[in-house]
Amino acid sequence: MSEIFTIIASVSLWVAMVRIASPLIFATLGELLCERAGVLNLGIEGIMVAGAFAGWFAAYSGMGLWPAVGVAFLTGMGFGALHALLTVLFGLSQHVVGIGITLLASSSSYFAYRLALPEVTSPPKIEAFATWPVPVLSQIPLIGPVLFSQTPLTYLAYGLAIALALVLARTPLGLAIRAVGENPTSVEAQGLSVAGLRSGAVIAGSGLMAVGGSFLTLSAFNSFFFEMVNGRGWICIALVVFGAWKPGKAVAGAFLFAAFDALQIRLQQTPLGAHLPYQIFLMLPYLLSILALIVTSRRASVPAALMQPFRKGER
C-alpha cells in the first residue's frame, strides 16, 4: 500500500497525467464541437492517426514544429469536410460514415507512411517539442511543475478549452451551434444555414482531433508508428458523454482518465505488478472510466438532434 501513496505523492505522476491528457483534450474538444452541432463524429480515431502521421511527416520533411501542427490541423479538416459532405449534405448515417472515415484515414496514413519510407524498419525520430516552463507560473508550488512545465502544445490545449467554452456559452456563433444540435428547424427559421453551421463544426472539430493526434508524434513520442493512437479516439467519445457535452467537465474527464493511465504504468513496477498480469493494470483506466460514466452520465443532457440528419422541408 505504501508504494501507492509514494506514487500518488510524486510530482512525476501528475506531470505524466497532464501529458497523457493533452491529446485527449484536443480530440475531446473536437468531438464535443461536432456533437453540440448534432453530428456524431466516429471518424475521430482515424483522424487522430492521420493527424499524428501528417504532423510527424511534415516535421520529418524539414518543416518547423508549429507549421507541422498546422499541417495536421488541415489534414483533419480535409477528413472533416468529407464527413460533413456525407453526413450533413447527403444526410447519410453518421455511424457508417464515421467508421468508414476511421478506416480510410488510418489505413491511408499507414499506406502513405509505407510509400514515403519503404525501407525503414525502425521509425525515424524527429526533434519534438521540448518542455517549456511558463515563466512565473511554473514557480507556483505544486501546480507550477504539474500544469506549467509542459510542452507548448499542452498550453494550447488549455487555451482551446477555455476558448471553446466561452464561444459556446457567450457568442452568437456558439449559440447557433448549440441550437443546431438541439433543433435545426429553430436555426433554419431564424435565417441561419443548418448545413453551414454543422459542416463548419464538423470540419473545425476534425481539425482539433488531428491536432490531438499530432501531439503524440510532435510532443510525446517524437516518431510515428502503427497503432500509436490505440483507441484514444474512442475514449474521447466517452469523455464527451462523461463531460455532459460541456468543455470544462470534458477536460476534467480527460485528466481523470489520464491520471488512472499514469497510475497504472507506475503500479506495474511495484511488487503488486510482480504478482498480477500487467494486462490487469492496462484495463484499469478503462474500467474506472466506465464506472465514472455510469455514475455521471445519468443526468447528462444529450443534444436533442444528435445523429438526426436534417432535410429541408421535413418535419
Added chain:
Amino acid sequence: MSGTAPKSRPVALRLDGITKRFGAVLANDAISLEVAQGEVLALLGENGAGKTTLMNILFGHYTADQGRIEVLGEALPAGQPRAALDRGVGMVHQHFTLAENLTVLDNLLLGTRPLFGLRLNRGAARARIAALAQDFGLAVDPDARVADLSVGERQRVEILKALYRKARVLILDEPTAVLTPQEAEALFATLRHAVAQGLAVIFISHKLHEVIGIADRVVVLRHGRVVGEVAVADTDPARLAAMMVGAEIRSPAIPTVAEGAVALRLERVATQGFHPDLVNASLDLVAGRITGLAGVSGNGQGALAALIAGLAVPVAGRFQIGGRDIPDWSPLAAIGQGVARIPEDRHHAGTIGDFTLTENAVIERLRDPRFSRHGWIDWRAARRHAEGLIYGYDIRCSGPDARIRLLSGGNMQKLILGRALEESPAIILANQPVRGLDIGAVRFVQERLLAARARGAAILLISEDLEEVMALSDVIHVISDGRLSPQFPRGSMSAADLGLWMAGQGFDHAA
C-alpha cells in the same frame, strides 16, 4: 380574383401572381393578395389548398415559378430565407421552431446578432424583451428553459421571437390548433395589441368561428387558387365554409341506432408511467355508440389509448371487457377481445413504411389461420386479403406490392381503417382518425365509423377537433390533466362549455 387591402392604410405585404408547380401538381396558381398595416387577414383553406406552399415561398424555402412579393413596397428577393426575416416578416409555425434545451432568451437571440460577433449582449436583450412583453401582453420568463414551458407559453415565445426581430408582418399558421379555447382568447388579445400598434397579421386557419372572431378580411384558398375574398362583416360561417370546400358542407347524417350492452368499462382507473397519467377515470364504451373524447392533446389521451390497446395495464380501479375482468391485459389480449385500433400516428404506430401493403395488411394477424399454415405465412392468402382491402376501401395505389410509405396519408389511413374494420371488431379505438386528411378522405373515414356503429361496434373517438367530436359523438367525455369528465349526451353542452372543461375548470366542482 385578388384580395385587396382597404386603400386607407399602407400595404405591408403584397403577393402578386405567385405560381408554383410540383411536377404535375399546381400547388399555387397565380395567387395575389395584400395585407395592410393594422389589419388581420385570415387565410382560409382546407389541407392541401396551398397555404403552406405559399408561406414557404414567402420565406424563401421554395422559389416561385412566377410572381413577385413586396414587403412595405420593396420587392423581396426569391429563395433567401434571411431576406424575409430582415424585412420584418415573422412567422409562427404550427410546429414550433424552438430549441427546447435552451432558455427563452437564447431562443430569442438566435440569429439576431452577427454570427462571428464577439458578444451576445444578453443584458440589452433582456431589457428589450421586458419592454416587448409589456407592450404586447406576452409575459414569459426569459430564463426559463423552453422544455419547461406549456404549449401556450411556447407560442408566446414564438410571437416574441418575431416581435424581437421587429416584425411588421406577423404570420400565424394554425395558431389555435394546440390551444384550449381560453388560451386562444389570450392569443387573440395579443393579436389585437399587435394590430393596434400597426402590425399586419396573417392568420392561417380552417376554423371558421375563429376567423370570424379575429379577422378583418378573409381570403379563401382552394386547390391552390384564391376563390374568394370577403370582409368579415359581410359574411357568416356557412358561406365561408361553402367557399372553402366548394359546396355546401353537410354534417354527416347520424341515424339512430339501438344501443347494446357495455363493451368496455373503466371504473376509477389509474395508469402509471404516462405524462399525465389517468387518475380516477371512469368510462363506458357501449355497443352501437360513438363515445367522443375531447381535450387538448397531451392531457392523458395517450394513456387512455394505450390502456385500451393493451399497451398499458391499469394500476388501480376496474377494467372490464364484456362485463368480465381481464387478467394479463396485453396487446395480444386486446386483439383477442376484438379491440381494433386506428392509431394516432399512422406513419409510426400504424404502419411500417418500407413494408408492402400486403405485409402491413396482415401484420397484426400473423397467427391467424387464414394467413398462416403450420407456422409459415401464406402469402397468397395475405395478398388476396390486401387486394380485398384495396378494392373495398378504395385505396389508391399501384397494387398490393407497393410500399406503404409511397401512399398519401389518406390512402394509408384507408388501409389502417380497412385492416381494423374488416375484422368486425367489437371495440374500435379511433385516435385522431382524420387528422391531416383532405375533406374527401375525412368523409370516407367518418362514414365507415358510422357504419361500424350501425353494425353495433363500441367506438371511442379521440380528437383534438372539438367540432368533429361534437358532430359524430353520441356522448362526449372531456379529458384534462388525466381526469375524465362525466359523460355528456349529444347536444347537452355547447363548445364553450366543453372548452371550460378542457381547460380543467369543471373538474373542480365535479371531482
